[in-house]
């Protein structure tokens with residue numbers, strides 16, 4: 001069983017799969033001691049006092065990433081790196097890999113500090129490890145922010161041990177030795193490879209040489225554009241996802257789900273289904289009726305042969321229009337009186353959006369009477385492990401959770417629902433199962449980015465903005481994936497419950513000097529499955545604001561880029577905006593029906609600007625034809641991966657602003673696949689895209705979610721300018 | 735149950751399954767060939783794209799009864815041993831993949847296109863309907879052009 005689990009993240013042949021069995025190797029631990037510089041960076045440009053300065057907002061001082069870093073720090077030293085006898089450097093990464101490229105970026109950090117060849121470093125996804133506490137959570141674009149210090153220290157400590165072992169072997173001073181290409185090299189040219197030193201380094205008792213991470217100016221690999229470490233596996237079809245895991249005898253399992261969201265089973269007639277050859281079990285579970293068979297074609301056929309009477313789910317009676325009305329009446333009141341001459345008011349609506357990762361949800365589970373093993377992609381495996389243990393009635397330490405590579409996530413895999421279903425079915429039928437959601441299951445019963453309503457009033461006088469009020473109301477976001485526990489573990493002094501409002505406070509900022517700025521969120525609980533969706537509140541929040549900024553500029557007779565430049569607080573944002581304006585030829589003449597649009601965003605201690613050109617001659621079928629993005633993440637570890645994140649954010653923006661969302665009709669999701677949930681295709685992607693990575697300016701900030709808000713704003717603004725309309729409801733063509 | 739005989743990646747296979755069994759599940763569950771991915775099962779996401787007699791098809795919508803005697807190629811059969819197909823090479827050079835889940839289908843779609851035309855136009859590339867939820871489209875376009883040039 002253990003061997004099968006390992007197949008998920010590795011490409012090496014089966015004989016090498018047994019993790020560490022029969023091998024000597026050394027483990028190194030480094031204690032991460034530095035204190036986090038909370039509030040060390042506040043986005044002000046002190047030299048520019050043209051606009052009315054706004055007070056720092058909570059997220060300027062302590063943001064979500066700081067909180068997650070604080071929570072992860074106490075156990076950072078328990079992450080393990082080992083050098084095996086064949087010289088392979090293995091690191092078990094307590095994060096999810098869902099395409100964001102974190103395994104590549106972490107391999108680069110390790111190779112850099114060890115002076116190892118990148119191809120000698122193998123990053124695996126760690127099983128759920130309760131002792132890691134809050135250092136095994138993937139979210140909030142924090143992976144590089146949280147791992148940057150401890151991973152480099154652990155690798156530097158390992159290098160120290162290897163150098164010490166070589167010095168001892170040769171009887172020379174460690175200080176005269178250097179490391180390169182996975183070897184220790186002496187002044188006279190003698191070399192010892194890490195493979196040759198692995199065992200001695202593990203057993204040496206002499207004090208290792210001091211192990212400080214490298215100075216950034218000595219980096220050879222970090223900062224260099226680097227391709228994915230698993231690229232070859234992916235292009236040859238060898239990369240294993242959850243449904244590709246070989247677990248002997250695991251039955252293909254699908255679940256018949258209700259027509260309404262969270263509907264329940266009243267009765268089921270499974271006679272026809274059970275009679276089908278290959279059907280092994282039909283099991284009632286909380287979410288529907290599971291059919292387990294020898295293969296998926298049979299399971300799917302048998303599922304369709306079930307006759308089920310359903311009870312309506314709790315969302316029956318809710319439709320887009322009723323939801324919109326509830327949200328409208330929930331927004332907090334504006335405070336500044338709206339005097340006609342000096343106020344700009346605008347209201348916006350955003351539809352629900354499913355995460356719709358390309359790989360549908362699924363899990364493999366093998367639950368026995370005394371132990372359980374589960375494989376699935378997961379951003380919060382420790383919480384998941386607890387929940388699974390509870391569901392199958394086993395002690396937590398008898399439940400092994402293997403984190404498999406994810407075929408996309410976008411926030412969806414913060415939750416573990418398919419793993420719970422698989423574990424419960426496996427327990428009930430006493431056999432291993434591989435449970436898969438169909439695409440229709442995913443679209444109709446998946447989680448949703450909450451619909452939101454926004455009310456904004458910008459009050460201006462004599463060309464200055466005196467006040468900027470933003471009231472957002474959204475269907476409540478389910479944060480029951482450990483957010484509250486992380487807040488407590490961080491020890492951060494925050495007031496109030498760990499709910500959406502707190503999350504909002506820790507993430508929402510307005511990058512402009514707009515006098516008195518207030519951003520308030522009202523969450524409205526509804527019986528709908530929701531979840532954090534790439535950039536959480538920021539995509540809608542900041543898109544709405546950036547549209548108002550364009551409209552303010554127009555009202556004041558100012559150019560949108562010049563107006564932003566004057567009003568922006570931080571030099572970093574000004575710099576990325578200037579970069580896209582120059583590279584994207586802002587202001588150039590555009591034919592009728594075409595236009596440019598810009599947007600900026602600052603979050604995760606990073607900044608970005610996006611400039612797009614749109615062809616909206618047919619307003620029903622607009623196309624973004626060109627995009628220029630500039631991004632400053634402080635320290636770009638892998639510019640190639642960073643550019644990919646920005647491209648992905650842009651495609652999310654094009655999709656959700658122009659065409660992709662789902663409707664709720666009387667407690668049901670109307671759409672059922674990519675056939676009607678119109679995520680962008682090749683024909684919607686810009687023909688020309690340039691992403692400019694700004695030079696290093698500090699520590700790494702977050703990148704995974706950064707690209708969405710600025711690009712969404714740019715697309716909306718370009719559409720507005722091209723069509724001379726004021727878009728207020730998104731997606732525009734829905 | 736009838737027996738269907740055809741070729742997958744150059745090897746002769748025989749399967750005993752119902753006539754309407756989708757080729758995707760024959761490949762994945764009966765033959766253990768997991769490169770073609772399930773993304774929708776209804777022919778819209780194209781994640782399962784493979785070749786039948788050299789042309790792109792979506793195995794989730796092809797019943798096995800239509801495969802009798804045909805040559806099926808999946809992503810696993812595209813390379814010539816260790817020598818990657820130019821499309822795969824280009825995919826690595828342009829570092830196309832993110833999560834990678836759609837990429838077997840994208841690569842097979844691109845390879846089929848390049849079989850039809852040596853120098854695909856932007857309009858022809860636009861006509862590829864494979865979904866990439868990670869949004870790697872611009873790199874896909876670059877890689878197709880790179881592969882075309884290399885071929």
Ligand code: FES
Nearest residue numbers: 773774775780794
């Ligand atoms: S799985 Fe075949 S087209 Fe989607």
Ligand code: FES
Nearest residue numbers: 833834866867868
């Ligand atoms: S790379 Fe993730 S769906 Fe295309």
